[in-house]
Amino acid sequence: MLTGETLQTIQTPDSGSITARRTLVGMDLEVKDENGDTIATVVVSEREAWTLFRALGVELLA
Numbered sequence: 001m002l003t004g005e006t007l008q009t010i011q012t013p014d015s016g017s018i019t020a021r022r023t024l025v026g027m028d029l030e031v032k033d034e035n036g037d038t039i040a041t042v043v044v045s046e047r048e049a050w051t052l053f054r055a056l057g058v059e060l061l062a
Helices: 046-055
Strands: 006-011 017-023 026-032 038-044
Touching: 017 046, 026 046, 038 046
Parallel strands: none
Antiparallel strands: 006 017, 017 026, 026 038
């Protein structure tokens, strides 16, 4: 998988989405609201990304 390539997009309970992309230092998570507007972008470690996805009831695809 290439850096920056979309790894996975999940729907959140509030009808928004989180898109995960691999970076050189972890995972870039782009959070969008129900209208598709980006409301946050954050880079977290892969471990933190896995924890977040599990909390949302979804397994992060590696």
